Amino acid sequence: MQAAFRTFVRLPQAIGRRLQSTLVIAEHDNNNLTPITLNALSAAKKLGGDVSCLVAGSNCGSVVAELSKAAGISKILVADSEAFVGFLPERLAPLVTATQNQFKFTHIVAGASAQGKSLLPRVAAKLDVSPISDIIEVKAADTFVRTIYAGNALMTLKSKDPVKVITVRGTSFEAASVEGGSAAQENVAAGNLPTDLSQFLGQELSKSDRPELTAAKTVISGGRGMKNGENFEMLYSLADKLNAAVGASRAAVDAGFVPNDMQIGQTGKIVAPELYIAVGISGAIQHLAGMKDSKTIVAINKDPEAPIFQLHHDKGEDRTHTLMWWPHCCVIPNVRTEHTHSCGGCTAASHWM
Numbered sequence: 001m002q003a004a005f006r007t008f009v010r011l012p013q014a015i016g017r018r019l020q021s022t023l024v025i026a027e028h029d030n031n032n033l034t035p036i037t038l039n040a041l042s043a044a045k046k047l048g049g050d051v052s053c054l055v056a057g058s059n060c061g062s063v064v065a066e067l068s069k070a071a072g073i074s075k076i077l078v079a080d081s082e083a084f085v086g087f088l089p090e091r092l093a094p095l096v097t098a099t100q101n102q103f104k105f106t107h108i109v110a111g112a113s114a115q116g117k118s119l120l121p122r123v124a125a126k127l128d129v130s131p132i133s134d135i136i137e138v139k140a141a142d143t144f145v146r147t148i149y150a151g152n153a154l155m156t157l158k159s160k161d162p163v164k165v166i167t168v169r170g171t172s173f174e175a176a177s178v179e180g181g182s183a184a185q186e187n188v189a190a191g192n193l194p195t196d197l198s199q200f201l202g203q204e205l206s207k208s209d210r211p212e213l214t215a216a217k218t219v220i221s222g223g224r225g226m227k228n229g230e231n232f233e234m235l236y237s238l239a240d241k242l243n244a245a246v247g248a249s250r251a252a253v254d255a256g257f258v259p260n261d262m263q264i265g266q267t268g269k270i271v272a273p274e275l276y277i278a279v280g281i282s283g284a285i286q287h288l289a290g291m292k293d294s295k296t297i298v299a300i301n302k303d304p305e306a307p308i309f310q311l312h313h314d315k316g317e318d319r320t321h322t323l324m325w326w327p328h329c330c331v332i333p334n335v336r337t338e339h340t341h342s343c344g345g346c347t348a349a350s351h352w353m
């Protein structure tokens, strides 16, 4: 009797899950997937139901091959056309909308990257629904958690829209593995795309042998306290020794010390590496919004009252923080300073690496 009741209760949920279907927009450079796609894929799997991926690009066959190995994808929709050179959102948005009209997904998901942020609001507007941006947790198929007030508060929202158009914070979801799957492929027509709105002329990408900022296990960031761009050389050579990526605060970017693709924070990139070393960064909330989920944070600052040193009190005992006063120590993990922090919270040994 009890078993029958349980089945009765679970059946509608199971049917609901089956009726759900999610489209994940793959981000890539025509050769390789961008890591955030795999985080978005994990979020999509949490929604339940079928997961399909859209790969739009030009000569993007290797990306399709890579993605088809990921487990849990039922279908890969491919739009391979010269029209998508440069991944212009003015052309991708009509493609996603047409794909949606054809397949009637219940959710459309992309990473909260520059591409996702420029594409999905357009798609949401065309579908007349509200975009749900930068989620950090899936509570249910219609209920999500996202940060507000530059990360100072969490909001749980329930969407009543028929189609949920969602961007996903990459650092909040594990990357799905790209093995064990064999998804079917299906071509989707590029259709009549607007070619008069914008045109891709070219791009100059910064080349670096260092790991990509949002995927690096160690990130070293410099702020206004670095004083100038030349001093960033110290961070670059340290990064090369630690196999780290180099980031920056907005003040350092605005001052012209470094290019703006290095900016971390609310209006820059969000990172959550194993180790984050902040050099000459005060820890404004807009900067913290981009790095405060890092596992271990090392702050080097001549000002013991800098707000970045408050971070450890907000986070409890589960993380390690090393606090350093410039120029008293060299910057390597596991170093211990001779200096103690003035607040009571840091006298506990667990706060030291």
Ligand SMILES: Cc1cc2nc3c(=O)[nH]c(=O)nc-3n(C[C@H](O)[C@H](O)[C@H](O)COP(=O)(O)OP(=O)(O)OC[C@H]3O[C@@H](n4cnc5c(N)ncnc54)[C@H](O)[C@@H]3O)c2cc1C
Binding pocket: 222, 223, 224, 225, 226, 248, 249, 250, 251, 252, 263, 264, 265, 266, 267, 268, 269, 279, 280, 281, 282, 283, 284, 285, 286, 287, 290, 300, 301, 302, 303, 306, 326
């Ligand atoms: C809407 C909005 C969005 C924003 N988005 C971002 C964002 O995405 N990312 C971001 O970073 N900021 C952002 N900001 C800016 C943010 O408010 C801060 O202005 C910025 O983060 C400050 O950068 P900073 O810590 O490098 O500079 P400062 O706040 O000036 O701090 C410099 C630090 O260097 C220390 N210092 C100086 N000399 C030395 C030395 N010799 N040795 C050691 N330490 C030294 C100082 O003690 C100080 O703590 C945003 C602001 C707004 C309004």
